Amino acid sequence: MPIPSKDFVSLLQEVGFDFFTGVPDSTLGGIIATLIEQRAYVPAVREDEAVGMAAGAFMGGKVPAVLMQNSGLGTSLNALISLNLIYLQPCLLLISWRGHDGKDAPEHLVMGQVMTRMLDLVRIPHRTLGAESAREDIGWAAQVFMKQRIPVALLIKKGILS
């Protein structure tokens, strides 16, 4: 059973996430619609900009989350490694896993295949969001965020959220 996006947003807010920015993906559409309805979404034009805004928001006392398609992981990689990982500025990355299992448009296939290894390589902890384990997955991400003060990623496959 997929998790309703509204419930997923509530779970994030329950553990304290209160600043949401990013660049859309179809997989994340329900989350963004919910946040826009709450006037709680700050739209960015590029993923590295979103990561920068999240860092600023963190220093301003917020608990930030950044939404992006995994293509945006490539765009934001330099900010993640030369800002967040160096300055110890945490953020939750909600990354849609396009190209999972090689079933997607051609532009998504390489990133879909290498994404988890890329995250391992730059030492960003990640988990794949489970429909049954969402509360636990978010709790884990929040723990990494608070204790290690680095970016932490939840990977969201198509069909997990409704």
Add this chain to the structure above:
Amino acid sequence: MRPEEGVLTSRGRAIGAVLALLTDELVVVCNGFPSREVYALRDRPENFYMIGSMGVAPAIGLGIALARPDRKVVVFDGDGNVLMGMGTLATVGALKPKNFLHIVFDNEVYGSTGNQPTISQSVRLEQAAKAAGYRNVERVRELDDLVHEAKTMLKQEGPSFLLVKVSEMADDVGRVGIEPAAMTDRFRQAALRGVPS
């Protein structure tokens, strides 16, 4: 040397003139020489110095401005930086944070890597900011004008954009002597002063 070079002020002098006007504003300084110069001229807990992530300074400033609407945020930026993260002009222009002041010290070169030319000699960055929706936009060359405009913009409702033409000269300054993680803590404390925890 460009024809106008002789009369242009150095970035160090321009930065010094703006720093002298500041009280409790939160300042984000882009990577490269600007961070080193600000650190050498007037280090303060309200300054955040970048070392990497070129182009992202205004995005960081925007995040702070949105999180702390009660505090004025000033971004010290460069022409190469603005050109790299030009989309953020649009984001600022669309969101229109009133407490956001973007000051760009434009020397028309990538100073940290050996003064290779940027394209800001032919691209009017302040007009891009105006088109993007910044409320107040000015371009200055003289130190007196800089002080006048900076004073005004520090009081005005933003977002404001001040382009300062400066020479290629970089001050002879060392690296920033604060570890990045320690700087995050110091700046965060300064940003959260007065907020009940």
